Amino acid sequence: MGLIPEFAETSVEAIVPIVSRVRNTFNTQKTKPINFRLVQLRKLYWALTDNEAAIVEACKLDLNKSVYETYISEIDWCRNDALFVCKNLEKWAKDESAPDIPLMNRLVSPKIRKDPLGCVLIIGTYNFPVQLAIGPLIGAIAAGCTAVLKPSENAPSVAMVLEKVVAALDPDCYGCVQGGIPQSTALLDQKWDKIFYTGSPGVGKIIAKKAAETLTPVTLELGGRNPAIVTRNADIRLAARRLLWGKFFNAGQVCISQNYTLIDYEVFPGFLKELEVAMKEFYPNGAKASPDYGRIVNGRQWKRLKDMIDNSKGKILIGGTMDEAEKFLEPTVIKVEDITDSLIVDESFGPIMPIFPVNNLDQAIRIANEVDPTPLGAYPFGNKAETEKVLLNLRSGGASVNDAWFHGCMPTLAFGGVGSSGQGSYRGKASFDAFTHRRSVTTTPGWMESLIDVRYPPYKGKLAQFQKMTNVKPNFDRNGKVKFSLVSFLLTLGARSTLGGLARYILILLATIGIQQYIERRSKL
Numbered sequence: 001m002g003l004i005p006e007f008a009e010t011s012v013e014a015i016v017p018i019v020s021r022v023r024n025t026f027n028t029q030k031t032k033p034i035n036f037r038l039v040q041l042r043k044l045y046w047a048l049t050d051n052e053a054a055i056v057e058a059c060k061l062d063l064n065k066s067v068y069e070t071y072i073s074e075i076d077w078c079r080n081d082a083l084f085v086c087k088n089l090e091k092w093a094k095d096e097s098a099p100d101i102p103l104m105n106r107l108v109s110p111k112i113r114k115d116p117l118g119c120v121l122i123i124g125t126y127n128f129p130v131q132l133a134i135g136p137l138i139g140a141i142a143a144g145c146t147a148v149l150k151p152s153e154n155a156p157s158v159a160m161v162l163e164k165v166v167a168a169l170d171p172d173c174y175g176c177v178q179g180g181i182p183q184s185t186a187l188l189d190q191k192w193d194k195i196f197y198t199g200s201p202g203v204g205k206i207i208a209k210k211a212a213e214t215l216t217p218v219t220l221e222l223g224g225r226n227p228a229i230v231t232r233n234a235d236i237r238l239a240a241r242r243l244l245w246g247k248f249f250n251a252g253q254v255c256i257s258q259n260y261t262l263i264d265y266e267v268f269p270g271f272l273k274e275l276e277v278a279m280k281e282f283y284p285n286g287a288k289a290s291p292d293y294g295r296i297v298n299g300r301q302w303k304r305l306k307d308m309i310d311n312s313k314g315k316i317l318i319g320g321t322m323d324e325a326e327k328f329l330e331p332t333v334i335k336v337e338d339i340t341d342s343l344i345v346d347e348s349f350g351p352i353m354p355i356f357p358v359n360n361l362d363q364a365i366r367i368a369n370e371v372d373p374t375p376l377g378a379y380p381f382g383n384k385a386e387t388e389k390v391l392l393n394l395r396s397g398g399a400s401v402n403d404a405w406f407h408g409c410m411p412t413l414a415f416g417g418v419g420s421s422g423q424g425s426y427r428g429k430a431s432f433d434a435f436t437h438r439r440s441v442t443t444t445p446g447w448m449e450s451l452i453d454v455r456y457p458p459y460k461g462k463l464a465q466f467q468k469m470t471n472v473k474p475n476f477d478r479n480g481k482v483k484f485s486l487v488s489f490l491l492t493l494g495a496r497s498t499l500g501g502l503a504r505y506i507l508i509l510l511a512t513i514g515i516q517q518y519i520e521r522r523s524k525l
Helices: 010-026 033-050 050-063 067-093 104-108 131-143 156-167 181-188 201-212 236-252 265-282 297-313 361-371 384-393 429-434 462-468 486-492 500-525
Strands: 113-116 117-125 146-150 173-176 195-196 218-221 227-230 260-266 317-319 332-335 353-356 378-380 436-441
Touching: 010 117, 010 146, 010 181, 010 429, 033 050, 033 067, 033 117, 033 131, 033 156, 050 067, 067 429, 104 429, 117 181, 131 146, 131 156, 131 462, 146 181, 156 173, 181 201, 195 201, 201 218, 201 361, 201 462, 218 353, 218 361, 218 384, 227 361, 236 265, 236 353, 260 265, 260 361, 260 500, 265 353, 297 353, 332 361, 353 361, 378 384, 384 436, 486 500
Parallel strands: 117 146, 117 195, 146 173, 195 218, 227 260, 227 378, 260 353, 332 353
Antiparallel strands: 113 436, 317 332
């Protein structure tokens, strides 16, 4: 179609002027008015729309991504996100009344002000090259930040389209830098008010270390060795279909998909049969001939995946066909029986589905915690008691019960990792919060001077007065048991605060008045 310009790196020398421009603009307060942010978000929406044909072509060139997957996970995802933020931004940006403030301190009108963090850097990645770049940018614009976007050079066609998209915004506030390690290094040498990175844990550590030199906050959206656990009480057909879809969507290049599946020996044969049925249903003419199945992003990643399979001691049960020239790797199911297997110790980030049979749920939980105690996602399939047991005993950034990463399919639900799988979250309101500083503000009126005189030296004779004004008595004994106080109960009606008790008394009063009026009406009939 010829919609994609040839990939062109930004010269390293041009990076400092770009960063200086957007930082200087932030200092002019230009991006702080809500209307300015809304206009930029609307321009972003139309830039995505005007370039949607180019995005489709670029995703096809870089990943052989189907039109369907490009729209639902890239174009429409970002447009819907922009519209959702536009609809809610004014509400999110309003000052909040500070909660849990003692009565006396309310006189200084404490509130939470939402301030933009400043000039931010967003580094995207290649598997969802539009969504994982534009999604954080939407949050930065909404918060009132200026931003520089660095798309992934591993998806060069999409990167060039994203440069056109960013160019539709205010050029003094938002910039785009193209390139690889030299450009990324030059960007990280600049001072930022926030760095948002999506990618591998290895690069995440480099970015976190560099950011620590200037105490720059970071959001790191990383990967993980995510477990799926299928118990003997699970619906085997649904588990097979859902996990197969989750693992082979985008040719397996999904950081949140299951890296391996732990399954009870009792249902393993039936599960395998259901995988075969689903595979034929999803790809009736084979994955290679399917217009819905993607390709590995480049030769280096294809070779890495081939080496993982070659080094595995597992047995291929389904698939295994490869074509280096096309960067094709067939959806491949492999039975493994050792946690030191190459398919378990590393995140595959590709269309490889290791199946690890276990004796029971306890063994599955133990293995999952041993492999990766803080994965990005966890996917338990079973009855309610079993799935609750998994959630209780296994940490993860997110979880989808009886499904494959459904929680990651919701643009308005906060998404993020924990521990080695990342820090911070975004999407929906969380994207706004990720680039916002919650600034506590108080205003002390002049007439309060006599009330706060107790804080000034000399302190002689003032300690008892200050403690009487501020100290709170515990409602528990030395053994941690809560004391019952009849007076407290009568004052609060069992609520946890005086205000809660007052609200309950008001409800009782209103109910009493309502009942009395009802009785009076009935008596007149």
